[in-house]
Amino acid sequence: MASTHSPNSPQGLPLLDIEVLRTFVAIAETGSFTRAAQQVFRTPSAVSMQIKRLEEMLGRALFVREPRQVHLTPEGETMLGYARQLLELNDEAVGQFLSPQVGGTVRLGAPDDLGTRVLPGVLSQFSRNYPAVQVNVRVGRSPDLMRRLDIGELDVVLMIAEAGQRPHARAEAIYREPLVWAGREGGVALQRTPLPLAVADRGCAWRQMALSSLNRSGLRYRIAYTCEHTGAQEAAVLQDIAITPFPRSLVKSPIRMIEEEEGGLSALGDYEVLLLRMPARGAAVEALVQHIIDHFAGQTTAAAAAPAESTA
Template sequence: MLSIPPGLDPDLLRSFVLIVEGGSFTRAAQAVGRTQSAVSMQIRRLEEMLGQPLLLRGARGVEPTRHGLWLLERARRLLALHDEIHSTFRQPAVAGAVRLGTPDDYAMRWLPGILARFAGSHPAVEVEVTCAPSHELVARLAEGELDLTLLSEGNEPPGSRIRWLWRGPLYWVGTDELARRRPLPLSLASGGCSWRDAAITALDKADLPWRVAYTAASLSGSLAVALAGLAITVAMPGPLPDGLRALGPAEGLPLLPEFGIGLLRGPRTPVAEALAQHIEEGFELETGYETRLRA
């Protein structure tokens, strides 16, 4: 008689995915509202069902095995479909439209995963995203044109209540050859950008001559100029195109300060609050992953 294998419990797969993404049993347990021992037992059950080890504890936290990596991609797809089915056949708790602002520098780095998860859990919500410099987004929020916005530190209105989501250093990005040129050719955003101000202040304090060779409206534009070998630019930690690398004192450049990414809300509505919660959770998850990478 043909034996039918037991079905995979979505709860087991969800705990597995959360552990891999957060690098921690504790963080995953908090996300699903279970104890750490209960989540550990879930993973043991999953490994027993599949007959292969899925996770390893290493110096950087919990990491997937070869079989775990294979499962991760498929578990994400299965859970997305599971959540879509579930949300489609239930009355959505939140519906309507929400207008989110973000600097272009953060859109590709942070938002894809956040917005995808939000769409899966809130299918009746329409998200309108506006990319612009931080100071423009703050002005639009004040005018009622946005419901909430991400912004770079240094652009927050006086006395505003900011939820700071991330903090880390800025880096010079380019090539060794460009770093040796004097005056130093720069590709920066236009006036009003806190990254631009930080770069110029650091160079002036170090008494290094510089010139703004290119003005780009976005980080992708500045990276394209740097990749062409025409100027260096400033970026936050993260993946860089092949041919570029982070530069610093070893290349004769001054250290750049840390900066923060904040979330500023307008009038609170159920739709805006739901998206704000997803953004905060997404940044917390990414911050935990980066902490492991720097360990």
């Protein structure tokens, strides 16, 4: 926690807590207490308490709280610059003493859904903790990534599968989340017949889960928008061209979650993030694997503790 010593106390000016600053920066960058909580592996209520104490210590409001997001006050903008400098200096200093013994190159493969939305933030933190480790990332289709793992071209692979499915003997589930139907707020795509869908190309677990659910329910549908990236699916939904299967954590306004049984739709079930690694690849690989596992464990904890947005 941030120190509460008075500036006039014998201890001098209060000291800023690095972990509180990390939380502060995460909120500023995401515009959300809930999403920031996922990044720093804390509950939204703990994050709110950290910021409340920081604001009390500084005697300034750092955020303006609104129903769907938060944004910085002018004093918060000033604090953000200092916070980023302090965090960078802290990570550099700690890294010089704790991480030099771990070095080398790790070849990591991931599908687009993870490679564009999740990995950049995960790898940014990893590089600060392990500056001597170089991570080379390949984003591609899961079958190709598994083939490259088997022939030794990759050390670690992340992939997405329907919960309980194991497409590879070495697959380890590290995260589980509901897949939900998503559509545009106020949109009419859900009312069209046949139902227009935006899905990824063949081989995508989310596509297969969606089509299996529709076939079970007997609904007529057509694939109106086929793409390789979730960003394209999201764009199709935003334009009300179609509905799409989406991870619950990615559903943000103006996209909404379509409730079960709405429009005759049935639940899609859960998907899992699987991790595969080549055995005995060294300390650098193990360090990255543990970092990734810790990240997803933090997401699971935050999601379980915070079913709704908290900006208090």
